[in-house]
Amino acid sequence: MGDAGLTPSMFFDAWELFRTPTLTGTVAAAMLGVLGVYVVLRRMVFLSAAISQAAGLGVALAYLGAVSFGLAGVWASPTLGAAVLTLGATALIAADRSATSARRDALIGVVYLVGSAGMLAVGTRIVQELQDIDALLFGSAVAVSDADFHLVSATACAVLAVHALGWRGFSAASFDPDGAQVRGLPVRALEATLFITLALAVSVSTRVLGALPTFAFSVLPSLAAVRLAPNLPVALLLGGLFGALSGGVGYLVAFLYEIPVGAAQTLVAAALVASAELAVRAARLLPRQGLSSSKR
């Protein structure tokens, strides 16, 4: 791998070229790193994979509507198709309030499978090349247009503002829903908001950066954060920080070693998880004080 011809200084000399995709990866990953704390702790790691498959089915259905049923204009818009299916799938997953996470896990699997199989099945009924659906759905993390960068930044600002303001509510609704409802918190509204921000973040990031880095950003940085953080607010902050690191450093690594950007970002995030795990284990080996002092 390591191409001796490429050095970090070459990267920074040509920073003008790499600024937009690097910052886009950083911002999207920071946003997903924060949201990922809920994804990981609520055991929905395959949520983003399921959402992007549902969006794919939406695009395919929009093409089918145009080609087979003569729909035109906004009714045949792939963007509308993706949005409707994304929100529908998210609502389906969010609406499940059963006590066990096993059912939600199964539901996510159903959405993923129906989305993938449906996309392939519908794909055979449209004259379009399937690659076009891929191109529309899955962006590429290597190069990002300014418009897409602005889209990601605006989404991240909105999502992070909502989560900075409401984290106490999202936490209560996520981890103590009954207690929160008894205390009069708007649990349903909080759940809906949490899932809408997740669907928004995942779909925008998938559209701009692609499915692999989006999936990775929504799981790995927060996994490392949860391992290290003493409490939820710190986990949210660390998740965002680790996400930003994966997105930015991942791009540099992709440049230096000439590997696909999404793969490099994913591997950097995975390295953070491994480091966090090692740090926790190392800390356990050290003698700890105060372990028994507080027992009364």
Added chain:
Amino acid sequence: MTRSVLRPTLFLALGAAALAAGPAHATLRVVATLPDLAAIASEVGGDKVQVTALADPAEDPHYVDPKPSLLIPLSRADLLIVNGLELEVGWLPPLQASARNAAIRTGGPGYLDASVGVRLMEVPQTRIDRSQGDIHPGGNPHYMHDPRAAIVVAKAIAARLATLDPPNASFYAERAQAFVREAQAVVDAERARFAALPSAKRRVIGYHRSLTYLEDWLGLTEEATIEPLPGIAPSPGHVAEVLATMRETGARVIVQEEYYRRNTSETLARMARSEMVILHGGTRFAKGERYLDHIRHTAQEIHDALSH
């Protein structure tokens, strides 16, 4: 990917980074999306050009995952040569935008769509309403398997290089002529060789609709494709149909590029007791292969299989 070419290009690009981008260099910097186009550009431009290819021949040109380092040659390129017909629609536009190089924007002076002037096949007959979304209006984009198309492309590249670098116009024209002569010889020789085969032998099964131009050149008949529709994985029903077609028509050779899946083709080859030809996806440009050598190799492989 194109490492041997990329590295000098990179050093050159960075060395000249302080200079404003423009045509006033000792050599023209050319980026081509596909290795076939890069090889022809290199042939026409000789030592007056530095050529980088974005895709690897072993990569499906629909799904290229470009490396970030390729943004550097793109940003400094005087000329970007694309296959066009939306073959690169899934990955090239953001690269073009991110390169921050006005010359190579679509329609810019340094942007060359190589498909312009090529006699296109499979152009949709019905007008497609663009409001339906991003629907292919062009035609079959896999024309680089056909050296007759390459002749058109070489001439277009020479003309564009001449525009960008007028002092060397005759240099480019001469080299293009040399390429055209050699290509024409390959075109005629292979045609004649294939024509000598009995017509019952000149039947093939394709994988993707990517062999149309090649078959037209060599006088082959494609009895079926393993993909029911471009980009759609084969269904069991369709595989059964292909098998029936192979038995009916006596087509005994399956031809596909190296980047397509082989499991279905292998099954069919076994069941119909037929040959499989795995073509190189394109010129091994990074290893110094010439386009016409790649084409001769391709024709040879198919001919061998057909004459068994």
Added chain:
Amino acid sequence: MSGQPLLTLRQVRVGYSGQAILPPLGLAVRPGDVWALVGRNGAGKTTLMRTMLGLLPPVEGSIHTAPGLRRAYVPQRGDYDLTVPARVIDFARGGTDVGWSFLRPWHGKAERARVADAMERTDTVALSHRAFATLSEGQKQRVLIARALCSVPALLVLDEPTSAMDPANEAAVFALLDRLRQDLRVAVVIASHQLSFVPRYASHIALVDRDDGVALAGPAPDVMSSPTFRHRYGSLLDEPAADPREVSRG
């Protein structure tokens, strides 16, 4: 001990999705009451408790709550996911939010004061910076109660607070609840399939059994002397008879 009822159930039948699982039941919870919801596992205790918390609508009958009634719920310890990172102080703070008060990233002065008070009353101050997941069962239960107190409830509802606990810790938890009842005049509702605490601490009892169609509620002495109760738990009543206590009557 009296005062206006905090929560009144009139001819209420509890159940899920329109299907009642218990006969009609009437009861009134007043400040300082300690209600024991008893019955076997699966007898309908949890359904009754969730109905009293407002988490489930009654299938029949009506429920009246005092205006502005603040309820707090202490779920079973096992209901909390220990992989969620939280120190004791974070856990307690999580209980401060009422209604829309969560719309503030930081906890304010008043909220911090409530947390400090709740932790002091539950003797959990020394545990503040320990990770919740590392606590013993007794410590965890005290922290859960602290969390519930942070919303300053008038009615505290606990689900199986002493399950999987040794007798000493169990006694400590009930002693703590009794202290809170006296100091804060909160009403306490305890759903439990264990009965050892009933004679000593409960002022009122609701006995339920969906299989036999039993729903009995009232002051502890009345319920305990009923044939139905004696039939089930007779042996239990003989032991603690030596330790009678003043029972508040509604």
